[in-house]
Amino acid sequence: MTNQFVNLKVGIFLLLGMSFWGCSQSNEFKGEEKATLTSPPNVPLPITRNYNTKVIVDLEVVEKTKNISEGVDYTFWTFGGSVPGRFIRVREGDLVEFHLSNHPDNKMPHNIDLHAVTGPGGGAASSMTAPGHTSTFSFKVLNPGLYVYHCATAPVGMHIGNGMYGLILVEPKNGLPKVDREYYVMQGDFYTKGPYGQRGHQPFDMEKALKEQPDYVLFNGSVGALTGDNALKAKVGERIRLFVGNGGPNLVSSFHVIGEIFDKVRIEGGDQENHNVQTTLIPAGGSAIVEFKVEVPGTLIIVDHSIFRTFNKGSLGMLKVEGSEQKDIYSGKISDSVYLPEGGAIQTVNGGAVKVPVAKTKEDKMAFGKQKFEAICAACHQPTGVGVPHAFPPLAKSDFLNADKKRAIHTVLNGLQGSINVNGETYNSVMPKLDLTDEEIANILTYVYGSWGNAGYSVSPEEVKSARSEKSTAPAQQGH
Numbered sequence: 077m078t079n080q081f082v083n084l085k086v087g088i089f090l091l092l093g094m095s096f097w098g099c100s101q102s103n104e105f106k107g108e109e110k111a112t113l114t115s116p117p118n119v120p121l122p123i124t125r126n127y128n129t130k131v132i133v134d135l136e137v138v139e140k141t142k143n144i145s146e147g148v149d150y151t152f153w154t155f156g157g158s159v160p161g162r163f164i165r166v167r168e169g170d171l172v173e174f175h176l177s178n179h180p181d182n183k184m185p186h187n188i189d190l191h192a193v194t195g196p197g198g199g200a201a202s203s204m205t206a207p208g209h210t211s212t213f214s215f216k217v218l219n220p221g222l223y224v225y226h227c228a229t230a231p232v233g234m235h236i237g238n239g240m241y242g243l244i245l246v247e248p249k250n251g252l253p254k255v256d257r258e259y260y261v262m263q264g265d266f267y268t269k270g271p272y273g274q275r276g277h278q279p280f281d282m283e284k285a286l287k288e289q290p291d292y293v294l295f296n297g298s299v300g301a302l303t304g305d306n307a308l309k310a311k312v313g314e315r316i317r318l319f320v321g322n323g324g325p326n327l328v329s330s331f332h333v334i335g336e337i338f339d340k341v342r343i344e345g346g347d348q349e350n351h352n353v354q355t356t357l358i359p360a361g362g363s364a365i366v367e368f369k370v371e372v373p374g375t376l377i378i379v380d381h382s383i384f385r386t387f388n389k390g391s392l393g394m395l396k397v398e399g400s401e402q403k404d405i406y407s408g409k410i411s412d413s414v415y416l417p418e419g420g421a422i423q424t425v426n427g428g429a430v431k432v433p434v435a436k437t438k439e440d441k442m443a444f445g446k447q448k449f450e451a452i453c454a455a456c457h458q459p460t461g462v463g464v465p466h467a468f469p470p471l472a473k474s475d476f477l478n479a480d481k482k483r484a485i486h487t488v489l490n491g492l493q494g495s496i497n498v499n500g501e502t503y504n505s506v507m508p509k510l511d512l513t514d515e516e517i518a519n520i521l522t523y524v525y526g527s528w529g530n531a532g533y534s535v536s537p538e539e540v541k542s543a544r545s546e547k548s549t550a551p552a553q554q555g556h
């Protein structure tokens with residue numbers, strides 16, 4: 077009771093103070109500064125100025141191959157070279173001038189949707205950027221909070237699934253309460269052709285992504301990004317603040333720290349504060365700010381409490397707390413080994429292969445092909461096959477497609493990379509290899525050839541099978 081009363085009084089005092097302070101603030105911007113961006117798990121220092129300014133953010137998109145796990149490579153698409161992308165820290169009322177650069181070596185166009193933006197697409201509408209280009213746009217940060225940003229280029233799920241997300245903190249005008257340490261942790265789910273732990277370079281798997289069945293669920297982009305030498309660090313008695321985000325693309329996180337209770341959670345990264353929380357839900361494309369004091373030494377384990385993800389798919393981090401024992405709070409021996417993963421192997425339960433109906437007539441092929449096309453190809457080539465200018469070539473009335481049926485089969489079988497010319501336009505991008513059966517490819521191509529004014533060819537599973545068995549996987553390229 078007393079406590080509540082005191083809180084109320086403090087609240088009223090703060091309210092009065094804030095509105096007074098708000099009035100005295102002009103809407104003008106004083107000067108300009110370049111934002112300091114940090115890679116995870118680091119966070120830029122708190123903002124100390126008490127006026128609005130113009131903040132210049134330079135962010136470069138880099139497509140690069142890195143470890144997703146020991147011995148396993150993955151080609152990530154990143155904002156600034158890391159997954160999650162660089163942490164951006166601004167102050168409520170600032171004007172942000174954003175420069176998004178797409179590195180010339182990149183293959184894909186990219187853009188950015190910042191949830192902190194008030195305006196079309198969160199900036200995506202003004203930031204579509206081809207490789208070797210820079211887009212500039214500006215926005216005023218009207219609302220304080222912790223916001224996700226992500227790429228919103230089609231297919232959006234694939235860009236996010238390849239690691240294109242990060243956090244932007246808009247500090248309230250009066251700042252956040254002081255703590256001893258701040259860290260940046262962001263969860264994401266990843267879809268690879270091979271199962272968890274399979275060595276070598278693993279391509280993105282669109283089908284698993286559509287089924288929402290990730291092979292990896294990770295904090296900060298790789299297995300072990302926050303364990304061992306990479307563990308977060310703290311000392312007994314310190315107050316810790318974690319800026320936690322969830323990039324998805326699919327899963328919701330049940331964020332929990334084993335052996336701690338969150339003293340405070342700013343729910344969904346907004347103003348509302350909850351207290352004494354064990355597990356906080358972080359939606360895909362959402363965030364939370366969690367705070368706690370570390371009272372005893374030992375290793376705290378950071379998990380998604382949807383726990384198979386933690387022990388079999390990688391969502392396990394550590395916060396190592398050093399200092400002297402506090403036997404009155406916790407008496408027992410604390411060991412790092414207790415919660416280590418049980419081992420990577422995912423058990424496979426053999427439920428028997430599912431029988432897919434076989435297309436008997438051309439109508440069947442068209443219908444099955446349409447369904448698959450809309451589920452897989454339409455994300456890039458669009459449901460009516462018109463493509464996206466400068467990014468995804470058209471399939472409708474495509475001279476490239478209609479000139480060579482065998483090449484089209486190879487394209488869908490093996491993917492396609494390099495410069496091609498379609499209806500007079502040059503495309504130099506990457507179509508991923510998709511994991512489809514002979515039957516599926518035959519149906520899809522029969523549908524594509526039978527639609528939108530194309531040549532009308534029928535493609536049989538046997539033709540796909542024989543193309544698959546051919547040694548040459550490189551599809552015939554057109555001369556320049």
Ligand SMILES: [Cu+2]
Pocket residue numbers: 153185186187227228229235240
């Ligand atoms: Cu992108």
